[in-house]
Amino acid sequence: MTVWLRGDHLVRRRGPVADRPDEPVLMVEAASFARKLPYHPHKLVLLFSAMRHFRDDLRADGRTVHYRQAEDFGTGLRAHFEAHPDDALVTPRPQTERARDRLASLVADSGGTVEFVPDARFLCSPEQFDAWAGDGGAYRHEDFYRFMRRETGYLLDDGEPVGGEWNYDDRNRETPPEGWEPTEPPAFEPDDVTASVVEWVDDAFDGGYAEPPYGGDWADPEPFRWPVTRRQAVRALDHFVTHRLAEFGPYQDAMRDGEWAMSHSLLSTSLNLGLLGPAEVIERAIDAYEDGDAPLHSVEGFVRQVLGWREFVRHVYRREMPDLASANQLGATESLPEFYWDGDTDMACLADAVDGVRKRGYAHHIERLMLLSNFGLLYGVEPSRLNRWFHAGFVDAFHWVTTPNVVEMGLYGAGAFANKPYAASANYVDKMSDHCAGCPYYKTKTTGEGACPFNALYWAFLDRNEDDLRSNHRMGLVYSHLDDKDDDEREAIRDRAAEIRELAERGDL
Ligand code: FAD
Numbered sequence: 259m260t261v262w263l264r265g266d267h268l269v270r271r272r273g274p275v276a277d278r279p280d281e282p283v284l285m286v287e288a289a290s291f292a293r294k295l296p297y298h299p300h301k302l303v304l305l306f307s308a309m310r311h312f313r314d315d316l317r318a319d320g321r322t323v324h325y326r327q328a329e330d331f332g333t334g335l336r337a338h339f340e341a342h343p344d345d346a347l348v349t350p351r352p353q354t355e356r357a358r359d360r361l362a363s364l365v366a367d368s369g370g371t372v373e374f375v376p377d378a379r380f381l382c383s384p385e386q387f388d389a390w391a392g393d394g395g396a397y398r399h400e401d402f403y404r405f406m407r408r409e410t411g412y413l414l415d416d417g418e419p420v421g422g423e424w425n426y427d428d429r430n431r432e433t434p435p436e437g438w439e440p441t442e443p444p445a446f447e448p449d450d451v452t453a454s455v456v457e458w459v460d461d462a463f464d465g466g467y468a469e470p471p472y473g474g475d476w477a478d479p480e481p482f483r484w485p486v487t488r489r490q491a492v493r494a495l496d497h498f499v500t501h502r503l504a505e506f507g508p509y510q511d512a513m514r515d516g517e518w519a520m521s522h523s524l525l526s527t528s529l530n531l532g533l534l535g536p537a538e539v540i541e542r543a544i545d546a547y548e549d550g551d552a553p554l555h556s557v558e559g560f561v562r563q564v565l566g567w568r569e570f571v572r573h574v575y576r577r578e579m580p581d582l583a584s585a586n587q588l589g590a591t592e593s594l595p596e597f598y599w600d601g602d603t604d605m606a607c608l609a610d611a612v613d614g615v616r617k618r619g620y621a622h623h624i625e626r627l628m629l630l631s632n633f634g635l636l637y638g639v640e641p642s643r644l645n646r647w648f649h650a651g652f653v654d655a656f657h658w659v660t661t662p663n664v665v666e667m668g669l670y671g672a673g674a675f676a677n678k679p680y681a682a683s684a685n686y687v688d689k690m691s692d693h694c695a696g697c698p699y700y701k702t703k704t705t706g707e708g709a710c711p712f713n714a715l716y717w718a719f720l721d722r723n724e725d726d727l728r729s730n731h732r733m734g735l736v737y738s739h740l741d742d743k744d745d746d747e748r749e750a751i752r753d754r755a756a757e758i759r760e761l762a763e764r765g766d767l
Contacts, residue, residue, distance in 0.1 A: 260284045260324070260342070262349040262372070265291075265305050266656060268312045269532035270488065273378030274348050275316075282322035284347065285309055286334030289327070292463050295650040298619040300482050302459045304653050307452040307486040308531050314451065315487065331361075335368035347372040350379075353572065353658040354579045379532045380569055382406060387573040397574055397675040400425065403566035412540055412561055425562065426555035432508040433690060440509075441501040443519045445483035446490045456482060480617045484527050484653055491528035498523045499542045499552070507556030511624045513691035515606065518614040522622045523560070526654035529568070536564050563623075570675075571662040578662075578674050584642055585665055585672035588679075588723050592638040595762040598630070598647050603767045605711060606697035607687050608633060619653035624690065631668025632682055636715035637759070638722070641671040678732040683716035705750040711758045711767060718755035721748060 261274045262284045270276065275283060287309060292302050313323045324341075328334035339345060347365060351374040352358050358374060365372040376383060390405050391397060404424055407413060413420045448456060485491040498506075505521040512520060528534040540561050547557040575582065597603040601612035611625040621630060626648070634644040645664040649655045665671040670679035684701040688694040694701040694710075703709035704717065720727065720740050727733050743751070761767040 259346050259348060260338075262286075262347040263312075264349065265309045266530060267350045267377070267379065267532050268308055268488075269350075269378045269535070270312075270316070272535065273350060273532075274375050277375075278348065281348075282324060283313075283316060284324045284338055285313055285326070286331055286338075287325065287327045288330045288334060289462065290330040292459075295646065297463070298479070298615070298651050298653065299456075299459050299463070300479055300484065300619040301651075301653045301655065302463060303452065303455050303482050304484050304486060304527060305531070306459070307448075307455040308533065310451050310455065311487045332364055332368060335365060335370070339369035343369070345370050348375055349373075350375060350377045351384075353377075353576050356580065379529070379535070380572060381410065381536050381565065382569040382573065384573065384576060387569075388577075391573070391577070395578070395674060397570070399566060399570050399675060402570050403562055406565050406569060407561075410540075410565065412544060412565060413558060421554045421558070423558075426507070426558050427562075429555040430507045430510045430559045431690075433512045434505075434509050434514065438514075440505065440517060440519065440521050443502070443524050444494055444497050445481075446485050446494075448482055452482060452486055479619075483618065485533060488533050491525075491533035494528060495523075495525060495534060495539060495542060498525065499546050503543060503546055503560065504552040504556055507553065507559040510559055511628075511690055513607070513622075513624055513629075513687075513693065515610050515691070515693055515696060518618065518620065518622070520622055524620070529564070530654050530656055530659065536568065540564055568659075571667075572658055574666070574675055575658045575662050578672065582665055582672055582674065583645070583657075583661055585674075586641050587671060587673055588638075588669075588726060590635075590638040590640050590669065592640060592759070594634070594639050594643045594647055595637065595767065596765050597762070597767060598644075600765075602765055603762075604698050605767065606699075607691060607693035610693060615651045619651060621652075626663070627668055627680055628682055628686060628690070631664060632680060633712070633715070635669050635679055635681055636712065636719045637762070638719070639669070641665040641669040644669060678730055679719075679727070681716060681719055681736075682712070684710040684712040687712060705747075705754040709754060714751050714754035715758060717743070717748075717751045721751065 259278070260282050261278055263275065265285070265287070287306060313325045316323050324338060326334040326337055328337065347370055349372055352361060362372055386409070390402065407419065407424070485494050502521040502523070506523065509521050514520065525534060525539060529536060529539065543552070543557045543560045546552040547554055597608065598612060601609055601616055603609050607629050611621045611629045614621050614625070631644065641664065645661055648664050649657060649660045666674055666676050668680065670676050684694065688701045698708065699710040700708050701710050704713040717740060720736060728737050758767065
């Protein structure tokens with residue numbers, strides 16, 4: 259028997275590697291994966307370097323690792339079964355039934371068998387989630403989050419939420435004072451293993467994110483900085499809990515020009531690759547609260563993201579695929595504007611967010627939701643196109659997490675758990691950021707020259723989707739504001755929205 263670890267399952271202390279200490283481990287480094295999309299080079303370096311480090315660490319501890327560099331999984335598996343006829347593999351269960359069937363037939367076609375075991379990167383099992391959700395298709399995150407708090411006992415005191423409230427979101431929407439500077443997050447300098455992967459990725463994946471037709475001279479990522487080993491990931495966690503967790507909560511929704519990390523944890527890559535587990539991350543944050551080092555509203559806010567949202571989207575994806583990937587309930591048909599790739603726009607907020615993606619493969623949550631997705635929603639980008647862009651450009655992107663976040667939360671594609679679209683005008687961007695101060699567009703103008711594109715697109719979005727959205731009681735107030743606009747105003751808004759699309763298509767926005 260051999261433990262087959264796919265590249266995003268680098269879990270050592272739990273799961274099949276820990277449960278079967280005497281079995282060898284198989285890892286297949288499949289180059290074809292890297293050609294599926296124009297991936298950001300840092301995403302590829304992260305994945306392949308983390309795999310190679312994981313292999314080396316296991317071998318250093320005396321474990322046998324069969325590490326196969328192959329064009330695809332099929333070739334790697336065939337080579338494995340030629341060398342080890344009739345071997346049986348055990349591997350973590352993929353996110354969907356279809357993916358599981360695909361892997362099972364791939365293994366069978368390659369001459370072996372495979373057993374699937376629970377995915378140790380998560381806390382909530384499929385059985386647990388299904389028992390909670392029942393057959394229904396409308397999922398409420400807040401209910402699930404409370405369910406998980408009860409299941410795990412995190413931040414509970416005699417069955418009641420610590421501090422008396424389940425959720426301190428209303429204290430997590432502050433903007434930092436003038437002169438505030440977040441603590442610089444750690445950067446992990448490439449060692450020899452990473453350096454050789456950087457070289458290989460540069461050579462082997464021409465045509466990727468940084469190359470034409472998507473890129474060109476503008477595509478100049480900063481040096482690679484993400485944790486690629488368990489040791490580095492633990493250092494990143496320590497640093498976050500010690501230096502940034504206290505301010506994570508209040509400034510969670512805030513944006514500052516040039517402050518790409520704010521007080522976010524930057525732990526998603528390590529969690530998604532299995533270098534960190536959700537329980538240890540949550541427990542470190544709770545310890546900081548209990549030791550008096552971080553306030554409850556920061557710690558609860560962080561726990562909600564990891565125990566709530568991360569587990570929740572994973573199961574919604576499992577249950578709602580394959581339909582979720584192509585969901586488009588608002589019938590949006592636009593292409594993705596070119597500036598998502600090249601960052602060439604005068605809109606200060608979007609230019610800053612895209613710049614961060616180009617440089618590091620990262621934007622923080624509120625930039626993803628309220629800038630990059632919000633613009634796509636208002637502009638009418640077809641959801642699967644924006645999903646593809648997120649999937650290609652972000653270091654922490656995997657289909658299971660990007661799809662529910664982009665298609666559903668960002669673009670209101672299915673109505674599976676979002677009960678209204680996250681649509682906002684320049685007013686929101688101005689309230690939560692300092693971008694508008696340095697932007698050539700006028701945040702208070704809706705139409706006419708120089709009016710911020712978010713404004714006309716916002717009203718045009720409501721106008722265009724009136725049949726679908728007006729009856730939603732959570733949209734009542736915004737539609738009452740649309741009703742205040744007379745026919746001429748509505749016409750001018752439509753004209754300005756059409757002009758914005760033309761400008762975006764010409765690369766002149
Ligand atoms: P923090 O802000 O510090 O949050 C802590 C942790 O909570 C994250 O590391 C992550 O593990 C978890 N988390 C928070 N929100 C979510 C969420 N909505 N879904 C899943 N996990 C969450 N997350 C990804 O891991 N990969 C993606 O490809 C991804 N794409 C996104 C696209 C859009 C449009 C949106 C709105 C969100 C997306 N997210 C994605 C969720 C979230 O934005 C990122 O997890 C987060 O920004 C990662 O940065 P961080 O580690 O600094 O997170």
